[in-house]
Amino acid sequence: MTTCYRIQERSRDPRELLNPENWTSHVWTGEVYRQCATCHGSGEVWTDADAEYPEECPECGGRGETEDVRRGISVCDSLEHLACYFADRHADLKDVVVVALAGDISEDDDWEAADGALLVYPTAIVRVMTLADAGLDWLREEDAE
Helix, strand or coil: CEEEEEEEECCCCHHHHHCHHHCEECCCCCCCEEECCCCCCCCEECCCCCCCCCEECCCCCCCCEEECCEECEEEECCHHHHHHHHHCCCCCCCCEEEEEEEEEECCCCCCCHHHCEEEEEEEEEEEEECCCCCCCHHHHHHHHC
């Protein structure tokens, strides 16, 4: 178990992070697709050994690909790494909080793993802070420039 940090909108209840139904990570811009694991990209599956024809794959709806959704909540392993992560992103940080949470590392890699982001399965909210309380208020000032 490790303590990690994330920035999120102040209006989002941090307790939502503890619900396993919310433990999904999508790419920030657009959608990324991968070959469907059920039909191996064909869009069809044989559900009955005696069937004359294959059926449309129920996982991908016959498209042969599915959105690449990863399991876990996106975080950084320290406030310093969180600051570095957001310093280059020009994100709107006007009405956000920093959430410190305890959790277990996901088996999936975050979309931004090369930039220090991790995916975790949160087990507890440790603390919710303003950017100023976390020592990161300078991020908002840089964004305003």
